[in-house]
Amino acid sequence: xxxxxxxxxxxxxxxxxxxxxxxxxxxxxxxxxxxxxYSDKLPVFVGVLKGCLIFMADLIRQCNFPLEIxxxxxxxxxxxxxSNDFLVLGGASTTELKDRHVIIVEGIIDSGRTAExxxxxxxxxxxxxxxxxxxxxxxxxxxxxxDIKQIGFSIGNEFVIGYGLDNTQKFRNLPYIGRVxxxx
Ligand code: IMP
Ligand code: MG
Numbered sequence: 001x002x003x004x005x006x007x008x009x010x011x012x013x014x015x016x017x018x019x020x021x022x023x024x025x026x027x028x029x030x031x032x033x034x035x036x037x038y039s040d041k042l043p044v045f046v047g048v049l050k051g052c053l054i055f056m057a058d059l060i061r062q063c064n065f066p067l068e069i070x071x072x073x074x075x076x077x078x079x080x081x082x083s084n085d086f087l088v089l090g091g092a093s094t095t096e097l098k099d100r101h102v103i104i105v106e107g108i109i110d111s112g113r114t115a116e117x118x119x120x121x122x123x124x125x126x127x128x129x130x131x132x133x134x135x136x137x138x139x140x141x142x143x144x145x146x147d148i149k150q151i152g153f154s155i156g157n158e159f160v161i162g163y164g165l166d167n168t169q170k171f172r173n174l175p176y177i178g179r180v181x182x183x184x
Contacts, residue, residue, distance in 0.1 A: 031062035051107025
């Protein structure tokens with residue numbers, strides 16, 4: 001009985017949306033473009049936890065030039081039953097970003113709220129340049145117009161897991177991107 005309940009709680013029907021080979025190829029292209037622009041600028045890659053984890057690790061290992069890394073975290077909370085959720089930024093940034101070339105690295109952009117908040121927060125630190133790079137984007141969900149420097153893959157309004165992205169904190173360790181199937 002108990003194991004049945006556990007199975008229902010952790011099992012999530014999904015299918016492969018983007019396989020490892022495709023991800024690897026695209027991340028290599030993104031790194032190439034970043035290399036062309038930043039190889040002599042000693043950029044700071046600021047990863048947005050936790051979704052950036054695998055993407056950022058793969059991306060920076062394909063950038064063969066001097067760079068630094070930093071992290072920021074963003075959690076959204078919902079107050080009561082209202083749709084007015086709020087966002088809290090965290091992460092003790094020890095890197096001085098003033099006059100630095102900053103690249104924000106996101107796993108996925110949905111409504112764009114998280115990216116907007118991080119962009120305006122980091123702008124206050126007066127970086128020399130500030131750009132946003134994401135592995136996945138859901139353009140159909142954006143709340144406002146968003147300037148994204150590089151997008152790995154544009155997807156529809158579907159829920160995806162794996163390669164750093166979670167469903168209730170699990171599935172981040174899937175080596176590919178999966179699409180969650182509607183439970184019927
Ligand atoms: P936002 O709506 O652009 O602010 O995205 C908020 C956050 O929701 C993202 O940073 C992800 O952590 C999460 N998120 C949005 N869509 C997905 C998804 O399809 N899979 C996993 N996490 C997602
Ligand atoms: Mg999440």
